[in-house]
Amino acid sequence: EDDDASEDIDPTQFYEFNVYVTEAIANTKQVFHFPNKTSKYVLVDKHDKILLRDEDTRRLWHCTMKTSNRYKYERYLGDGWYDFKDDKRLRAGDVPRCTIEDPPTHMNVKVVRGSSRRR
Numbered sequence: 001e002d003d004d005a006s007e008d009i010d011p012t013q014f015y016e017f018n019v020y021v022t023e024a025i026a027n028t029k030q031v032f033h034f035p036n037k038t039s040k041y042v043l044v045d046k047h048d049k050i051l052l053r054d055e056d057t058r059r060l061w062h063c064t065m066k067t068s069n070r071y072k073y074e075r076y077l078g079d080g081w082y083d084f085k086d087d088k089r090l091r092a093g094d095v096p097r098c099t100i101e102d103p104p105t106h107m108n109v110k111v112v113r114g115s116s117r118r119r
Helices: 023-027 036-041 081-087
Strands: 016-018 049-054 060-067 075-077 095-100 106-112
Touching (some): 049 081, 060 081
Parallel strands (some): 049 106
Antiparallel strands (some): 049 060, 095 106
8 A cells, every 4th residue: 555655755746736616515514635645745644733824815714634534644624624615605616726835834725716606
């Protein structure tokens, strides 16, 4: 499973990622999942919180970071994420562009509004 330990990995590419907001993320209490490679190479093992910073307003949300029981590189946000999602009125089709700072105390988020805004 962990056969890539011998490879030289450049983690810089894993500090930035996009999240595509689905109907489920927009309309239910879905947690925010980090990409596995971001969890593995960027997020410090013992980290249990991160500040979400809205790039447009510079406003901060305090988020709880959790690790899945089934896979140690499956990390996600619970508390704080829901407030961010509601405050930003995220809808299906929106794309939060995320950049994690080094060290990973803050995640800067630029919300790019989707084209599916017809309702």
